[in-house]
Amino acid sequence: MPTAPSPTELRCSIARTMEILGAKWSILIVRNALRGMTKFSEFRDGLGIPSDVLTARLASLVDAGILERRSYKEPGDRQRSSYHLTESGRDLKIMLAAIAQWGEVHRPTEFGTSTLHLDTETAAQVHVAFVDPDDEVVPADRVAIRPGPGALTRW
């Protein structure tokens, strides 16, 4: 969200996440970084995004600690910046998988699944689910949402 969140929204972890990632393109930049892209030209060509917008979005993702800027230089070329996911950025993998999972089910296309998540040890396809502290899967319709200690409002 481009404007400053209200004090109530600052208490909400969903609002705090979307404050950083709610700007158009930000989530797709992270998606492409998770796919292994690091160079400005790769992001620009992969997304079809104007250079000035991409520059601004990359800078805000660096500021937010999601991407880390490094320098590289190819022979005969000037020094350039590359962009690498930090630990915080890599931790977005499951959130993006959850976004993809909803889209695959509720906005399917005739072309089939666009993104697969595979266990590199077993090659099994994985999905995103609620699990309890014993790693037992809990069906989503059995999960209730309740205000935590940091919530300003009750519901």
Added chain:
Amino acid sequence: MPTAPSPTELRCSIARTMEILGAKWSILIVRNALRGMTKFSEFRDGLGIPSDVLTARLASLVDAGILERRSYKEPGDRQRSSYHLTESGRDLKIMLAAIAQWGEVHRPTEFGTSTLHLDTETAAQVHVAFVDPDDEVVPADRVAIRPGPGALTRW
């Protein structure tokens, strides 16, 4: 995303989801619906969102099949609309939980967790994780992202 996605992006389930939910406020409206809000005034007061913006966002969520509009009438009052999550809307629970989970870890506040997800059968706190077809949890760093049959680009 307000503008039409490119044909490449239409193939991507993340882009298709964000096409619907990327507009500012949309995810917070769904969050409040998951908390049980149904009335226009509840959303408006809960979010501090201008009425005209809220009207537009509710309409687009109804068009997308995430919310369903119903009529209700309280004694002595005119007929009004209420907004209820469809099955597709309720299925966003896990995506919003994943968004909240990242925010709790990477954008913590001094106030503590804002949103708890509880197993209604055991009262255990649940979280979002990758699981394989046998419901075994797979650590996120063991999960690789690969293009599926519907992907237009390879990576």
